Amino acid sequence: MDELRWLPEVERQEMNALLSVQAATDRLAERAAIIAYCQREGLHCNIRHTR
Structure with missing residues (x-):
């Protein structure tokens, strides 16, 4: 996600998750x-209707 590119890699992965x-x-x-x-x-x- 481009809007998260400013975050450090670890935080970016957590936010994506x-x-x-x-x-x-x-x-x-x-x-x-x-x-x-x-x-x-x-x-x-x-x-069966809600599986």
């Missing part, structure tokens, strides 16, 4: 959205 974790998909929020959708639509939701 933190940014990649932050950008990752939130699996718990994704499962909650599936369950909420099933409840709204009156569908039976089980573990």
Whole structure:
């Protein structure tokens, strides 16, 4: 990332790692959205829907 080029290498690597974790998909929020959708639509939701 160009905006981090001013940081020393070690700190830049740590920041890149933190940014990649932050950008990752939130699996718990994704499962909650599936369950909420099933409840709204009156569908039976089980573990297979949230894998």
